Amino acid sequence: MKLPVLTITLNPALDKTVTVEDFVLGGLNRIKEWRMDAGGKGINVAKVLKNFSIDVTAWGLCAGRQGNVLTDTLSSLGIPNWFVQAKGETRTNLKVYVEHTRETTELNEPGFTVDEDVLSQFLDRFRNDVSHVALVVLGGSLPKGIPSDFYKTLIQIANEAGVRTVLDADGESFVHGIEAVPYAIKPNIHELESFFGESFRTDEEIIDAARRLIVKGIAYVAVSLGGEGSILVTKTEAIRAKPAPITPLSTVGAGDSMVAALIYCMLHGMSLEEAARWSSTAGTVTALKPGTQVCTLAEVEEKLGSVNIWSIPKTTNSN
Numbered sequence: 001m002k003l004p005v006l007t008i009t010l011n012p013a014l015d016k017t018v019t020v021e022d023f024v025l026g027g028l029n030r031i032k033e034w035r036m037d038a039g040g041k042g043i044n045v046a047k048v049l050k051n052f053s054i055d056v057t058a059w060g061l062c063a064g065r066q067g068n069v070l071t072d073t074l075s076s077l078g079i080p081n082w083f084v085q086a087k088g089e090t091r092t093n094l095k096v097y098v099e100h101t102r103e104t105t106e107l108n109e110p111g112f113t114v115d116e117d118v119l120s121q122f123l124d125r126f127r128n129d130v131s132h133v134a135l136v137v138l139g140g141s142l143p144k145g146i147p148s149d150f151y152k153t154l155i156q157i158a159n160e161a162g163v164r165t166v167l168d169a170d171g172e173s174f175v176h177g178i179e180a181v182p183y184a185i186k187p188n189i190h191e192l193e194s195f196f197g198e199s200f201r202t203d204e205e206i207i208d209a210a211r212r213l214i215v216k217g218i219a220y221v222a223v224s225l226g227g228e229g230s231i232l233v234t235k236t237e238a239i240r241a242k243p244a245p246i247t248p249l250s251t252v253g254a255g256d257s258m259v260a261a262l263i264y265c266m267l268h269g270m271s272l273e274e275a276a277r278w279s280s281t282a283g284t285v286t287a288l289k290p291g292t293q294v295c296t297l298a299e300v301e302e303k304l305g306s307v308n309i310w311s312i313p314k315t316t317n318s319n
């Protein structure tokens with residue numbers, strides 16, 4: 001029997017994307033169009049995996065009416081889900097797309113506050129059931145009330161059960177998560193730079209930083225570089241992917257689509273080169289869609305040829 005991928009979103013959101021022609025700071029801005037999508041990093045990964053016909057289950061926490069909207073949406077997409085109800089309300093994250101500049105500005109709410117009872121319900125089921133999944137994806141910010149080392153705890157439990165984990169977080173939860181040695185991580189370049197407190201100017205510097213994480217035991221580091229593409233690094237290989245230039249409509253969920261495509265490639269035993277091609281294309285296809293809509297398998301397959309891929313050889317001074 002094939003085991004499902006489990007995605008975890010502890011601070012999900014309804015993403016409200018509004019389109020304005022121009023943005024006047026301190027003035028009245030009329031909204032031309034708006035849309036609502038189920039959001040949060042793990043949820044976006046689940047949406048893509050479902051589109052890719054991978055068996056996926058979404059877990060997390062939610063609250064209030066918006067939480068019901070979120071779980072109903074997941075169910076209507078055919079994604080089995082289990083979200084422990086916290087007190088309060090699931091957040092709305094506002095994404096403002098300005099047509100004139102073609103830029104999206106994100107305003108993310110902090111979300112609900114979690115009490116110990118909710119957290120222990122979640123942890124108990126995770127402990128009991130984690131051995132029944134193929135892989136766990138942990139993504140996004142932590143709501144108030146959850147200790148910053150919570151991803152670390154979950155990764156430790158998964159590691160003990162022999163289940164691979166993919167971590168996509170930032171700040172303290174990323175730092176602690178790394179301590180538990182996840183199987184794979186997907187920082188964007190800003191998250192990687194803030195982790196090391198350094199800025200990286202070249203691909204070689206990024207690869208060197210990724211290998212400083214790989215020596216800790218992480219198998220797979222995927223660094224996303226927005227419109228510049230990505231670099232996938234393992235102990236023995238480094239592959240660079242660069243998409244053809246596009247005019248993005250919303251890059252929200254592009255990183256999550258990349259994570260989902262990486263998992264698709266891992267589960268199908270594809271090479272690192274193929275994983276670089278697939279994951280970069282998935283991110284780019286999602287960036288071409290408005291709001292938090294994600295790529296489908298057919299759309300990604302159609303565009304696989306439009307990304308440039310090359311290998312970056314190890315230099316004598318790299319680890």
Ligand SMILES: Nc1ncnc2c1ncn2[C@@H]1O[C@H](COP(=O)(O)OP(=O)(O)OP(=O)(O)O)[C@@H](O)[C@H]1O
Binds near residue numbers: 224226228246255
């Ligand atoms: N402007 C763009 N043009 C082409 N491809 C893009 C663009 N932005 C993102 N992508 C694709 O999506 C991938 C992930 O993007 P990005 O680095 O922005 O992730 P992220 O910061 O984690 O995003 P998010 O957290 O919003 O999901 C990139 O590696 C690239 O392949």
Ligand SMILES: O=P(O)(O)OC[C@@]1(O)O[C@H](CO)[C@@H](O)[C@@H]1O
Binds near residue numbers: 011013
């Ligand atoms: O506030 P967090 O948890 O860091 O990020 C949440 C979020 O911005 O990430 C997703 C895109 O990756 C969106 O669907 C969602 O609104």
